[in-house]
Amino acid sequence: MEEVEKGRLKPRIFINQQSRSRQWIPPEAGTIRVDVDASVLENGQAACGGMIMDDQGRWITGFKKCLGVLPVVATELVAIHIGLEACKSFQLPNVQLCSGSMEAINMISRDSGANHPLYNEIERVKHLLHDGQNVQVNYSIREAIQCADILAKAGHPVGPQTVLVTGIDPTCRRRFMEDFQGLRRTKDPPN
Template sequence: MVWMGKAEIGTCDQMLADWLKWNSKNCPGRGVYRKHNWIKVFSLGCWTLWTSRCKLVFEGKTDTPRELGYRVQHLLMEQIVGDQLKHQIFQFAGNQEISWTPPPQGAIRIDVDGSVWNDQHAACGGLTRNSDGDWVVGFQKNIGTCSVTEAELVAIRTGLEVGKLYNHPMVVLYSDSMDALNLIARECMAHMEEK
């Protein structure tokens, strides 16, 4: 009714108020949302819809319903502990000191990064170290024009290709791009749901 312009403003306000009240009292969550507090799911869903609407209005970009659902799921994996944001899977805090840690014995660690300069020139690179911290091999690659997330994904793929090229049986790969890691995790989850 609201979208088609057929409802009066007062009627829209009342319909919205009733809908909000119903969602705050009931717990209609199901599927991947059933294990979460419905108020949190509902609030994050509204926030995600609002930011998606702003993206459409100001940037002309749209999100699919599936992308919106994944964004809500990602936000649900984060929680505030004390006054620090912690991810429920990756368990790190915002003010934690970050230092290099070696991979397990017999493995190599590949650290990768992708970047875009001036919205035009994209590149990626990485370096490989063994469990003693010794440098094994490094790489860099000019990508051309793409988004930062695409550059990060190319960095991850290239890092894994380097590990395979040098016949390393066990690879631990690090990337600082949560967007790229979420895309990979999302695809893995979708693939597992198909089976």
């Protein structure tokens, strides 16, 4: 999932055409999937959330956080950053990160220049992408990352500290179970 450029490992960032599915699609074996999303209310109050699941669709952790007033793309970048930080803290080496923000993905896949207004956040994400994890970043339609969307909306009242959700969050339990049941139906039956 990485390439070597100028003697450094460079993560591959690309759009996975399969991510157009409305259903959650598991990553390849041995890889965990991180879904992240942002929520910005009409008054500009921003929050983000996400979930980390293994290649069998099992919940590892989730997160939610209130961020104060931020533009949408900045909130998406923070969500990506928190998701990658969580993977790093759990020592998860193979990561497929899915975001519904093509704009944020484009920002971290290109050289935005030091004058970009979100330069610091972009660089924080890029640093994590080059920090020893094998990361693949994909665009995903919102319907396929609905649990992350629900967690992002649930982040508004939680305050400025990142809240890690160790069990399936009650706010997204129904959607998580729908995705998990759909995943089980699409797997080949055991021999």
